[in-house]
Amino acid sequence: MNVDRRHFLIMLPAAAIAWKYVLAGTPEESPNYKMSDHWWSMLIDIPKCIGCGNCVRACALENDVPEGHFRTWVERYHVTDWDMVNPEVISPDGGKEGFPAAQVDDNGKYFFVPKLCNHCADSPCTQVCPVGATFISPDGVVLIDQTYCLGCAYCVQACPYGCRYIHPEKKVADKCTLCYHRITKGLTTACCEACPTGARQLADLKDPNDPIHAFLRTHNVQVLKPQMATGAKVFYNELDGSVR
Amino acid sequence: MSLFKDAGHLFRFAFLFVVAFFVFLVVRHFVVPKTFGEYGHYRAAAIGEIAAHPIHFAGHETCETCHADILDVKKAGKHAGVNCEACHGPLANHANDPSIAPPKLDTAVLCIRCHAVSAAKPKGFPQIDPAQHSGGVPCETCHQPHSPAIQTGGAK
Structure with a gap:
């Protein structure tokens, strides 16, 4: 390419502007969103x-979740009176197309448990990442930097809730982002x-006007596997003791 | 200077260490991303990149800005708490460009997803056995999805 001095000087300002965006590295962020004002969580009313x-279908459509993998899924528990500790749990295709009809059982009970990443405040998955590719954002969402992830799957093993998987095409860890691209835009x-x-x-624990606070005070709310001390932030209302 | 006598080989060695250290600093400067460590042991710019992903579900507030008439019908009925895209599916592209028509819906599939009878569902939730309830007559013959209670004298 032949560029004389005149054209070179004309192109300089354009190059400077372009370079500014290269350095910034961040595509458009939500202008009115302040990370320090939020601490995201979710309430599940069983x-x-x-x-x-x-939810499973919506998640797959919104986040382009690969077939056979789930960022959220629904489990159906069948707990019988004589064996409370060994519930029968099914989740056909993650509950994506619903569940087969259950027959009335006079000696047991059925209920559904939707699951997703618990966005733990003391997350085991972020602690094991050897390269700093997964982290807890300042607003309390566990995210994955997929351009940085090596795909070693340590985090997949570390998650006590089974919420992570290796993306079959990208070969990097993938999981629920709590729709970070939506919640930062007010959706x-x-x-x-x-x-x-x-x-x-969806609940924001840092928002004093969020109905989550009144709900947590007045209901029987638990998190999954509290004995793991993960600081899970997905709260389950009326969670049965048989759920793991 | 007897202390440094015959120490030339040690200085050369130390010099190599110093050079290697500066090479390390230079390489590190170029290899470590700019925003790494801004909030913690990760690339802070990744947060903005994830936040910039495209949206597929427009959200019911967006739908209601144009379809206020349907909102009024829905608010009066049993489906008041059901968001538009729970049945209509993701329609952000329609919200951005109304000339894109939303796909036609099949009530035979949609209604049954929630209302097919199952002992696993909460007791108070309205459930029907599709085979016995209508005998193949489409749901919308009797029930309008936006306000499903039968309007003229029928059961709720």
Whole structure:
């Protein structure tokens, strides 16, 4: 390419502007969103879940989740009176297309448990990452830097809730982002948006006006595997003791 | 200077260490991403990159800015708490460009997903056995999805 001095000087300002964006490295961020003002969590109201699978489908569509892998999924528990510690748990295709009809069982009970990344405050998965590719963002969401991830899958093993998988094409770790691209723009997550009964509610623990605070005070709310001390932030209302 | 007598080989060795250290600093400067360590042991720019992913579900507030008439119908009925895209699916592309028509829906599939009878569902949730309930008649013959209670004298 032949560039004389005149054209070189003309191109300089354009190059300077372009270089500024290269250095910045961050594509458009939400202008009014301040990370330090939020601490995200989710509330799952088990008595409201009907096992329709709307959340699983919505998540797959919103986040381009590969077939056979799940960022959120729904489990159906069948607990019988005589064996409370060994529930029968099914989750056909993650509950994506719902569940087969259950017959009335006079000696047991059925219920649905939607699962997703618990966005732990003291997350085991971020602690084992050897390269700093997964981390807890300042607003309390466990995220993966997929350009940095090596795909070693330490985090997949470390997660006590089985919420991570290795993306079959990208060969890097993948998981629920709590729809970070939505919540930073003032929207709720895709699963909450699609849930027809309000069984899932996005909650911001740093927002004093969020109804989560009153709910946590007045309901029987638990997290999954509290003995792991992960600081899980997905709260389950009326969680049965048989759920693991 | 008897202390440094015959120490030339040690200085050469030390010089190599100093050079290697500066090479390390230079390489590190170029290899470590600019924003690494801004908030913690990770690349802070990744947060913005994840936040910039495209949206597929527009959100019910977006739908309601244009379809306020349907919102009024829905608010009065049993489906008041059901968001638009729970049934209609992700429609951010339609919200951005209304000339893109949303796909046609099949009530035979959609209604059954939630309302097919199962002992596993909460007791108070309205459930029907599709085979017995209508005998193949489409749901919308009797029930309008936006306000599903039967309007004229029928059961709720």
